[in-house]
Amino acid sequence: MSDARRVVIVGAGPAGVRAAETLVAAGVKPVVLDENARWGGQIYRQPPLQGNFRRSKKALYGFEAHKAEALHTTMAALLPHLDYRPDTLAWACEPGRLDTLHAGREISVPFSHLIIASGAxxxxxxxxxxxxPGVYTLGAAQVALKAQGCAIGQRVVLAGTGPLLYLVAYQYVKAGAQVMAVLDTSPLSRQIAAAPKLARLPSTFAKGLYYVGWLTLRGVRIERDVMLTGIHGEQGEQGVSAIEWRANRAGSGTRTETLACDALGIGFGLKPETQLADLAGCRFRFDAQNRCWLPELDAAGRSSVRGIYLAGDGAGIAGADAAELAGRRAALALLDDLGIAHPRGPGMRDAATLERSLQRIGVFRAGLETAFAPPAHCASQWPDGMTVCRCEEVDAGTLRRCIRAGEANEINRLKALTRVGMGRCQGRMCGEAALTLLADETGRPLEAVGRLRSQPPVKPIPLSPALYADGVAAIPEEARDE
Structure with a gap:
């Protein structure tokens, strides 16, 4: 491909692989940047090639084993026809160029067209x-199982809300781990109310019901409509020793319970990774369903910036099936913009069919957000001494004092004054909490308190001699000392 037409895809999960497949079928050879060592993304994550454990795809992916196999096989066949760069972090984006890090060296990757499939x-x-120690996100608990072949503890509790909560519990018990309980902050009544929308995808809905029933039959305790009030334990080797929550029980009021455990997986659904789109200059809008700011896109995945497209969960949480469809649709839009005919053949669908399928999944996704909404007004229950930003060690009391003093009523102002969101995670871990607390303290909706602006690097990069070539720092010229 000539420099005048250089297509780059960020991400080799379901969206990125299907986008690459569509482009290759049309005669375009894209560059595919993958932060992981092997393609598949999070949902179809592959164990390391040199790993000391072997598990079948059926064991790793359950009902989705055939989809994982299809995606992995497709990408393997595509490798001779694209420029695949694994273990490559895209840490900054500016007009026509991505800054990436591979094997400790900074590499600039120019593009004329960019598909961002960054996931969630x-x-x-x-x-x-x-x-x-011993507290993990649900995603991290799943990575430990898929990529390292281990559980996060011997007596595990999984807590929060969302379909991933039950999927991880199922995968852990299936693998032989001991799951003491599943603590869901969403009430069963809300999940029942969402059933008509969930029924739009009956096979997917049935799998969710199966997970719950399967866990129940194996004696896994499932509690709904709970409020998580504390995690007990000590810093050091011991770590987590118990989880405490308040349960609302019909007819008996509210009572506090404690359960011993040595590891906890916690999560309240997923949120899109939008930092690269932000750095690329894409316009954003607040999406009430996803409870966050998302890039403005047309039905095909085009952003407000010419030549930049988004697909998959990085554009809005919709799941792996939707990601595959959206990856194909974004690739077709890119081909249209290049004046290249759409490919024909097995597996290739026209744009209208793809959009109809995505709309149907969208109804189902709205049902999921109704069934598993994050707990409302939880910030009012957070004690002042609780850490909100662990990178910069900022607690809830520091944020409240700043807000109540009238010094900040917008998230980036709060960030500037307290350093919340300025650490290694760049707000990934603490941004949601800071926004929630700010909205609670000011009595305003989330969309009214602003959006955390992204800054490069979007993820930590080393400052080491390996980043230097020929005595010149391989970082943007404007960032160098003169």
Whole structure:
């Protein structure tokens, strides 16, 4: 491909792989940047090639084993026809160029057209004690199982809300781990109310019901409509020792319970990874369903910036099936913009069919958000001494004092004054909590308190001699000392 037409895809999960497949079928050879060592993304994550454990795809992916196999096989066949760069972090984006890091060296990757398929991350809302050793996100608990072949503990509790909560519990018990309980902050009544929308995808809905029934039959305790009030334990080797919650029981009121455990997986659904789109200059809008700011897109995945497209969960949480469809649709839009005919053949669908399928999944997704909404007004229960930003060690009391003093009523102002969101995670872990607390303290909706602006690097990069070439720092010229 000539420099005048250089297509780059960020991400080799379901969206990125299907986008690459569509482009290759049309005669375009894209560059595919993958932060992981092997393609598949989070949902179809592959164990390391040199790993010391072997598990079948059926064991790793359950009902989705055939989809994982299809995606892995497709990408393997595509490798001779694209420029695949694994273990490559895209840490900054500016007009026509990505800054990446591979093997400790900074590499600039120019592009004329860019598909961002960056996926999602866990939505984290803190609980007193959440910084203790032994507390993981649900996504991290799943990575440990898929990539390292191990559980996060011997007596595991999984807590929060969302379909991932039950999926991880199922995968853990299936693998032989001991799951002491599943603590869901969403009430069963809300999940029942969402059933008509969930029934729009009956096979997917049935799998969710199966997970719950399967866990129940194996004696896993499932509690709904709970409020997580504390994680007990000590810093050091011991870490987590118990989880405490308040349960609303019909006819008996509210009571506090404590359950011994040595590890906790916690998460409140997923949120899109949008940092690269932000750095690329894309316009954003607040999406009430996803409870966050998302890039403005047309039905095909085009952003407000010419030549930049988004697909998959990085554009809005919709799941792996939707990501595959959206990856194909974004690739077709890119081909249209290049004046290249759409490919024909097995597996290739026209744009209208893809959009209809995505709309149907969208109804189902709205049902999921109704069934598993994050707990409302939880910030009012957070004690002042609870850490909100663990990178910069900022607690809830510091944020409240700043807000109540009238010094900040917008999230980036709060960030500037307290350093919340300025650490290694760049707000991934603490941003949701800071926004929630700010909205609670000011009595305003989330969309009214602003959006955390992204800054490069979007993820930590080393400052080491390996970043230097020929005595010149391999970082943007404007960032160098003169």
């Amino acid at each position: 991350t866990d939505r984290v809302l803190p609980v007193p004690g959440w910084t203790l």
